Amino acid sequence: MQMPVNFLANIGSLVIGLLQSIGKALFFMTSIIIVMPYAIKRFNLLLKQIYFLGVLSLPIILTAGFFVGMVLSLQGYLVLVDFNSEEAVGSMTALSLIRELGPVVTGLLFAGRAGSALTAEIGLMRSTEQISALEMMAVDPNKFVYAPRLAASIIVLPMLSMIFVAVGIIGSYLISVGWLGVYDGFFWTQMQTHVDWNNDVINGIIKSIFFAVLVALVSLFQGVNAIPTSEGVSRATTKTVVHSSLGILGLDFLLTVLMF
Amino acid sequence: MSRKMIVEVWVGLFTVLAFVALLMVAFKVSNFQGVQKETYQIKAAFSNIGGLKVRAPVKISGVIVGKVIDIEVDKETYQAIVVMAINSDLNHLSLDTSASILTSGMLGDQYIGIDPGADEEYLQDGDYLDIVQPALVLEELIGKFLTNLSGE
Amino acid sequence: MQNKSISNPIIEVKNLTFSRGSRKIFNNLSFSIPCGKITAIMGPSGTGKTTILKLIAGQLKPDRGQVLVKGLDVHKLKRQKLYELRRVMGMLFQSGALLTDLNVFENVAFPLREHTNLPNEILSPLIKMKLQAVGLRGAQKLMPAELSGGMARRVALARAIVLDPEIVFYDEPFAGQDPISMGVLVELIQKLNQSLKLTSVVVSHDVDEVLSIAEYVCILSEGKIVASGTPEDLLNSNSDYVNQFIKGYADGPVSFHFPAKNYVEDLKDNANAS
Numbered sequence: 001m002q003m004p005v006n007f008l009a010n011i012g013s014l015v016i017g018l019l020q021s022i023g024k025a026l027f028f029m030t031s032i033i034i035v036m037p038y039a040i041k042r043f044n045l046l047l048k049q050i051y052f053l054g055v056l057s058l059p060i061i062l063t064a065g066f067f068v069g070m071v072l073s074l075q076g077y078l079v080l081v082d083f084n085s086e087e088a089v090g091s092m093t094a095l096s097l098i099r100e101l102g103p104v105v106t107g108l109l110f111a112g113r114a115g116s117a118l119t120a121e122i123g124l125m126r127s128t129e130q131i132s133a134l135e136m137m138a139v140d141p142n143k144f145v146y147a148p149r150l151a152a153s154i155i156v157l158p159m160l161s162m163i164f165v166a167v168g169i170i171g172s173y174l175i176s177v178g179w180l181g182v183y184d185g186f187f188w189t190q191m192q193t194h195v196d197w198n199n200d201v202i203n204g205i206i207k208s209i210f211f212a213v214l215v216a217l218v219s220l221f222q223g224v225n226a227i228p229t230s231e232g233v234s235r236a237t238t239k240t241v242v243h244s245s246l247g248i249l250g251l252d253f254l255l256t257v258l259m260f
Numbered sequence: 261m262s263r264k265m266i267v268e269v270w271v272g273l274f275t276v277l278a279f280v281a282l283l284m285v286a287f288k289v290s291n292f293q294g295v296q297k298e299t300y301q302i303k304a305a306f307s308n309i310g311g312l313k314v315r316a317p318v319k320i321s322g323v324i325v326g327k328v329i330d331i332e333v334d335k336e337t338y339q340a341i342v343v344m345a346i347n348s349d350l351n352h353l354s355l356d357t358s359a360s361i362l363t364s365g366m367l368g369d370q371y372i373g374i375d376p377g378a379d380e381e382y383l384q385d386g387d388y389l390d391i392v393q394p395a396l397v398l399e400e401l402i403g404k405f406l407t408n409l410s411g412e
Numbered sequence: 413m414q415n416k417s418i419s420n421p422i423i424e425v426k427n428l429t430f431s432r433g434s435r436k437i438f439n440n441l442s443f444s445i446p447c448g449k450i451t452a453i454m455g456p457s458g459t460g461k462t463t464i465l466k467l468i469a470g471q472l473k474p475d476r477g478q479v480l481v482k483g484l485d486v487h488k489l490k491r492q493k494l495y496e497l498r499r500v501m502g503m504l505f506q507s508g509a510l511l512t513d514l515n516v517f518e519n520v521a522f523p524l525r526e527h528t529n530l531p532n533e534i535l536s537p538l539i540k541m542k543l544q545a546v547g548l549r550g551a552q553k554l555m556p557a558e559l560s561g562g563m564a565r566r567v568a569l570a571r572a573i574v575l576d577p578e579i580v581f582y583d584e585p586f587a588g589q590d591p592i593s594m595g596v597l598v599e600l601i602q603k604l605n606q607s608l609k610l611t612s613v614v615v616s617h618d619v620d621e622v623l624s625i626a627e628y629v630c631i632l633s634e635g636k637i638v639a640s641g642t643p644e645d646l647l648n649s650n651s652d653y654v655n656q657f658i659k660g661y662a663d664g665p666v667s668f669h670f671p672a673k674n675y676v677e678d679l680k681d682n683a684n685a686s
Contacts, residue, residue: 050271129505137523138527139523162281162285169285191288192288
């Protein structure tokens with residue numbers, strides 16, 4: 001009769017472990033958010049992180065945005081042409097890009113490109129004792145390492161998302177106007193009547209800010225809690241991508257319900 | 261060029277790119293109008309609004325002068341109360357202005373068209389429009405057409 | 413040979429208990445480190461020598477007991493006060509722990525830039541002095557990735573002393589060094605200790621190097637101090653353990669074999685099974 005007792009004990013320790021990691025994550029979050037003002041004062045640190053997280057993510061964002069825009073219009077056109085309303089292809093593409101695909105796909109790509117790099121970097125800094133060394137030099141890693149990375153993510157992701165949307169719309173224009181022969185004027189006017197600045201664009205930007213906070217916190221947390229060996233770091237990197245991707249999708253659903 | 265400078269130049273370029281994208285989305289893609297224009301509200305009660313939605317445009321002679329900001333049902337009369345925000349520079353709408361729910365094109369979106377009257381006095385913020393014409397509902401039109409046919 | 417009372421301790425560890433998971437690393441550990449001398453903490457790998465440094469510096473929290481540095485209880489200090497205390501401590505990490513995205517000069521300058529507002533005209537000669545002291549003034553433009561292990565450790569040493577600390581901790585300074593850089597480090601530790609009036613704490617298991625410079629030695633084993641005293645005391649010790657450790661015998665109180673059941677029995681079992 002040992003089995004059921006063990007089973008219960010296992011469930012118990014699993015639940016406790018889960019609660020513990022939630023608590024740990026929350027502590028970590030608040031300790032970084034408290035020192036955020038410091039990150040903005042240290043402009044040089046911020047600039048470097050904007051470069052690493054933003055500029056280096058540009059190529060993938062540009063290519064992905066362009067192709068997503070083209071594919072959306074191609075698919076949209078095939079459906080809309082049956083109803084003789086192929087001019088709506090512009091507004092359809094723009095709306096889906098601005099409300100959903102811009103923030104979400106950028107968030108996912110950001111998690112894969114920048115989030116994983118963040119985790120690996122922090123994990124490596126820990127395994128080479130750089131974080132310990134900072135603490136010993138009386139420099140708070142929260143201020144010096146984590147806060148600038150969180151701040152840079154929050155600045156960078158909405159920018160990347162906006163670039164993604166713009167490039168996507170250019171791709172859509174090339175396909176629908178340049179190739180499929182939709183009338184140029186209708187393409188833009190349809191868009192302008194259907195895309196609302198306050199309700200669509202601003203909400204899209206708010207979404208990407210939420211995603212930025214999510215991805216940055218998950219990546220930093222995974223980096224800090226990675227077992228400081230090459231195997232531990234690589235496992236933490238995988239976890240970052242999986243957790244933040246799932247987090248983005250869940251959060252997106254929640255935000256969409258609240259916003260639209 | 262030092263490493264630091266390269267970083268700065270790239271970040272600058274990135275920022276410009278994001279700004280251009282924002283401008284494009286604002287002016288070319290969406291209905292962004294810079295600072296929100298001053299508006300005042302007028303209301304109208306309709307017996308049927310058809311497919312009218314919040315944010316639908318309000319037009320005079322086909323020109324957009326405002327938008328629908330709220331639609332609700334009056335608890336006593338069970339009519340639809342449509343609240344419109346009209347640009348403040350059009351504050352000389354006479355009291356006997358009429359509103360009708362129209363459709364752009366055969367199956368397009370619905371909007372409110374308002375026709376200024378000839379009264380000397382002007383509508384104030386929160387006033388009701390008295391003369392309204394509800395939306396045309398396709399089923400009712402066909403029904404009428406059929407009864408007319410059978411009546412002949 | 414018991415812990416002789418030390419007249420002038422700068423660090424006192426009292427009844428310290430620390431465990432990692434279910435494994436007790438230290439149980440009721442007590443010792444003191446005298447001011448202004450080179451103290452060595454020695455012991456075989458895996459006895460938690462690095463852990464004891466992290467406990468003293470307040471990076472780890474003990475389960476029980478206290479650590480007094482300059483009379484202050486490290487683990488009861490507020491974050492702010494702890495960080496102030498750490499400015500009088502320098503630590504040389506095993507890997508050097510240089511910040512990988514800064515060059516040698518900036519690495520050494522880092523603590524000064526963080527804690528002072530010195531203009532470059534004052535900062536630059538200061539850094540060059542410290543780099544000169546470790547013999548690497550010529551390498552100031554190199555990135556950490558371009559340095560050899562020994563050089564990285566010397567840069568880290570320059571960084572550890574740049575704020576003019578009172579205590580410097582050395583975590584395994586000799587591990588994995590070739591004889592020349594080992595000699596360089598031994599000399600540097602001794603020279604710096606004399607010229608800067610430091611208290612140095614060296615954690616290591618390289619017996620010869622440590623005994624050549626240390627003025628006071630503690631030997632740590634299985635979470636306890638098993639012996640302490642001057643190097644001469646230890647060399648003349650009649651304790652089996654100390655003898656085994658210092659002379660490096662393969663077998664002795666620390667058995668060559670990991671605890672196992674009887675060898676003959678074990679082989680017999682195999683024969684029976686097959």
